[in-house]
Amino acid sequence: xxxxxxxxxxxxxxxxxxxxxxxxxxxxxxxxxxxxxxxxxxxxxxxxxxxxxxxxxxxxxxxxxxxxxxxxxxxxxxxxxxxxxxxxxxxxxxxxxxxxxxxxxxxxxxxxxxxxxxxxxxxxxxxxxxxxxxxxxxxxxxxxxxxxxxxxxxxxxxxxxxxxxxxxxxxxxxxxxxxxxxxxxxxxxxxxxxxxxxxxxxxxxxxxxxxxxxxxxxxxxxxxxxxxxxxxxxxxxxxxxxxxxxxxxxxxxxxxxxxxxxxxxxxxxxxxxxxxxxxxxxxxxxxxxxxxxxxxxxxxxxxxxxxxxxxxxxxxxxxxxxxxxxxxxxxxxxxxxxxxxxxxxxxxxxxxxxxxxxxxxxxxxxxxxxxxxxxxxxxxxxxxxxxxxxxxxxxxxxxxxxxxxxxxxxxxxxxxxxxxxxxxxxxxxxxxxxxxxxxxxxxxxxxxxxxxxxxxxxxxxxxxxxxxxxxxxxxxxxxxxxxxxxxxxxxxxxxxxxxxxxxxxxxxxxxxxxxxx
Numbered sequence: 001x002x003x004x005x006x007x008x009x010x011x012x013x014x015x016x017x018x019x020x021x022x023x024x025x026x027x028x029x030x031x032x033x034x035x036x037x038x039x040x041x042x043x044x045x046x047x048x049x050x051x052x053x054x055x056x057x058x059x060x061x062x063x064x065x066x067x068x069x070x071x072x073x074x075x076x077x078x079x080x081x082x083x084x085x086x087x088x089x090x091x092x093x094x095x096x097x098x099x100x101x102x103x104x105x106x107x108x109x110x111x112x113x114x115x116x117x118x119x120x121x122x123x124x125x126x127x128x129x130x131x132x133x134x135x136x137x138x139x140x141x142x143x144x145x146x147x148x149x150x151x152x153x154x155x156x157x158x159x160x161x162x163x164x165x166x167x168x169x170x171x172x173x174x175x176x177x178x179x180x181x182x183x184x185x186x187x188x189x190x191x192x193x194x195x196x197x198x199x200x201x202x203x204x205x206x207x208x209x210x211x212x213x214x215x216x217x218x219x220x221x222x223x224x225x226x227x228x229x230x231x232x233x234x235x236x237x238x239x240x241x242x243x244x245x246x247x248x249x250x251x252x253x254x255x256x257x258x259x260x261x262x263x264x265x266x267x268x269x270x271x272x273x274x275x276x277x278x279x280x281x282x283x284x285x286x287x288x289x290x291x292x293x294x295x296x297x298x299x300x301x302x303x304x305x306x307x308x309x310x311x312x313x314x315x316x317x318x319x320x321x322x323x324x325x326x327x328x329x330x331x332x333x334x335x336x337x338x339x340x341x342x343x344x345x346x347x348x349x350x351x352x353x354x355x356x357x358x359x360x361x362x363x364x365x366x367x368x369x370x371x372x373x374x375x376x377x378x379x380x381x382x383x384x385x386x387x388x389x390x391x392x393x394x395x396x397x398x399x400x401x402x403x404x405x406x407x408x409x410x411x412x413x414x415x416x417x418x419x420x421x422x423x424x425x426x427x428x429x430x431x432x433x434x435x436x437x438x439x440x441x442x443x444x445x446x447x448x449x450x451x452x453x454x455x456x457x458x459x460x461x462x463x464x465x466x467x468x469x470x471x472x473x474x475x476x477x478x479x480x481x482x483x484x485x486x487x488x489x490x491x492x493x494x495x496x497x498x499x500x501x502x503x504x505x506x507x508x509x510x511x512x513x514x515x516x517x
Contacts, residue, residue, distance in 0.1 A: 009073060012455055017195055018153030018441045021202035022462070033174040048322075055309045055321065061148035061491055063306065068498050069153045069355045072160060076511040077502065079113065082160075083167035088268075089348035095261050096345065097361035099432075102264040103341055104155055104362035105147060105369075105404075106429035109424045113366070113373035114404065115388075115397040116143040122389055124317040125310065133391055136381075140290070140374040142320055143297040146327055147307050147366030149359055151502050156358035158339035158494050160351050161501035167347045169515060171505070174344065174439050176201050176336060179497050198440075204333045205437060206463065220419055225402075227415055236312050242302045248429045263431070267424040274417045281409045283379045290369030290378060319336050332490045339497075341436045350516070377404050434460045 074080060089096065117139030124135035161179040165171045171178050188194060208262050220240050225231060279287060298305075310321040338358075346354045375401075381388040385407045390399045396446030437459045438451035506512065 012442050012444055013458075014441050014443050017198040020199050021206055024199070024203050025206055025231055029375035030162065037384075055325050058325050059307060059309065060330075062154060062328055065157045065494070065498075066150055066153040066359075069157055069359060072232065072498075072501070073352040073355045076349060077160075077493060077505055078355075078512045079515045080164075080351050080505055080515050082163040082349055082351065082354065083347040085514055087348050089346075095265055095355075098264040098268050098350070099261055099345060099428075100342060100358050100513065101266060101362045102425060102428035103338060103432045104152060104358065105366050106425050109147060109369050110373070110418065110425065111398050111401070112143055112146060113370040115392065116146065116468050117374050117378060118372075118388055118392045118397055118400070119319045120324065122393065125308070129456045136378050137293060137297050138320075140294045140370060140378065141301065142365045143370045143374055144294060144298050144303065146324075147370065148302075148363055150306065150361050151327070151331050152359050152362055154328065154494075155338035156355055158336055158343055158497040159342040159354060159358075161497040161504070162340050163346050163354065164352075164501055164504050164510075166343060168508070168510070172444075174340060176493060176497065179500050180493075182500050182507070183496060197493065200442065200493070201336045202437065204490060205337045205433065205440075218380045218422055227412065228384050243423075247423070247431075256429050263424055263428050267421060267428065268365075270417070270424065271369070271421050274414070274421055275368065277414065277417070278372055278376060278408065281414075282465055283375055286379045287372055287375035290375040291368075294371060294374075295367065331490070332488075332494070335490055335494055337433060337436055340440060340480070341432050342434070344439065362459060376408075380404050380407050430460075430463070435461065437463075510517055 091099070102456060117136065119137035120142050121135045124130060124132070124138055126138075127137065128135045148452055158176075158179070162174065162176075166174055171181075175194075175198050177189050177197045180194075180197065181189040184193065221236050224240070225236065229237070278284075303326075305320070308321060308324070310318055311335050344355060349357075377386075377388060380386040386400070386403045388400055388404070391403065401418075402415065405411055405418060408414050434456050435451060438456045442451045442455060442461075446452065508514065
């Protein structure tokens with residue numbers, strides 16, 4: 001990248017929204033890193049109060065979003081084409097679904113799929129005994145529930161408005177403020193109100209990207225340290241992070257077709273190979289039986305989980321109740337990113353195709369991953385090969401993953417494959433993030449062009465430097481809680497975009513004029 005290219009790329013950035021977002025993150029990160037313990041205590045008190053007072057709100061929020069998604073999909077709006085009705089989608093359905101899966105679940109599924117059940121087994125709901133058979137079943141069912149229809153409704157439901165703005169209205173800027181123009185008018189959108197909406201989006205995504213990079217790294221470093229028989233050091237963390245940066249920078253630089261799509265589809269095959277390998281060399285029969293039990297248990301109790309607030313337990317809170325609120329709140333911070341990226345790659349798809357693909361494809365992959373990885377962990381606990389629950393009580397859950405994988409034949413090969421799949425999952429998540437932030441903050445006409453390649457590299461560098469500084473300074477944990485808190489204003493914006501999508505399609509009578517013949 002030459003100096004002229006860098007200079008030209010800097011000129012493409014809209015610093016009116018980009019610079020305030022960076023400065024805001026730095027401003028809140030410095031004091032939190034200097035006073036980490038006090039900051040975490042304060043933030044956790046705030047978050048606990050939200051859990052206590054607004055659990056019902058997050059639950060109804062996800063239910064309403066899912067209902068809105070089904071309504072848009074199966075009503076007259078579902079057949080509206082996001083683009084020229086005569087133009088076919090560039091991506092095949094498999095490629096399209098693979099990108100949405102990689103973007104939607106990322107490397108987090110490798111962690112939650114393997115060990116999320118332990119948190120429920122240690123602190124089970126409904127008065128169950130710790131470590132009991134029923135607590136194990138609830139644990140894996142809850143792990144599947146985390147990656148289910150409500151979560152992916154959070155991710156996709158701002159996409160119809162954004163896709164309509166870019167592919168049908170042909171508006172040049174791919175921003176939340178543009179999607180809300182139909183509601184607030186030109187004066188608000190082009191003024192300070194629109195800038196506040198756009199800055200809020202960038203703050204949530206930049207902080208969320210830094211946290212994701214920071215939280216995803218231990219999945220890799222814990223397994224590498226086991227293979228090399230060394231401790232996890234900041235040097236190892238930095239090395240893994242830099243390798244990641246190179247990977248997702250190259251992928252983001254190459255773009256959707258040559259970079260993100262190829263990585264996503266390749267990882268689908270690698271993940272399938274890892275799953276089959278574990279079934280063959282591991283306790284395959286038990287995993288398949290346990291997967292069947294878990295799916296049945298989840299279906300039988302889906303509504304119970306969906307509306308669970310544990311209201312009658314006045315003096316206590318179980319893991320499911322508190323964690324579910326955090327999960328929905330944290331997912332909300334990513335809602336705009338997922339929706340904007342989904343909107344960008346959905347040109348030529350109908351509203352129904354976009355929403356249902358995002359609801360179904362990542363859910364299916366997540367349930368399979370949880371069934372296989374979680375089933376392996378539960379089997380090793382039941383047979384006594386790994387004292388999983390005791391280890392999790394004394395350390396971070398992610399640190400037990402190498403112990404579980406080491407019980408398999410050819411464990412070295414499996415750990416390497418696990419690391420590769422995890423790394424590519426996180427790479428595709430972060431290069432999608434980089435691509436979206438570059439597109440969002442660019443002055444270029446996003447209805448016609450891709451974001452500048454050099455600008456994507458600049459954004460990747462900013463995310464990486466931010467994550468490394470926070471990991472070293474100790475400010476990552478407070479930023480994680482802040483990311484969860486950021487979900488509150490994002491919820492309001494989501495509902496505005498759903499209304500905006502309906503209003504734009506109504507004004508244009510798109511269900512009559514923008515459909516496939």
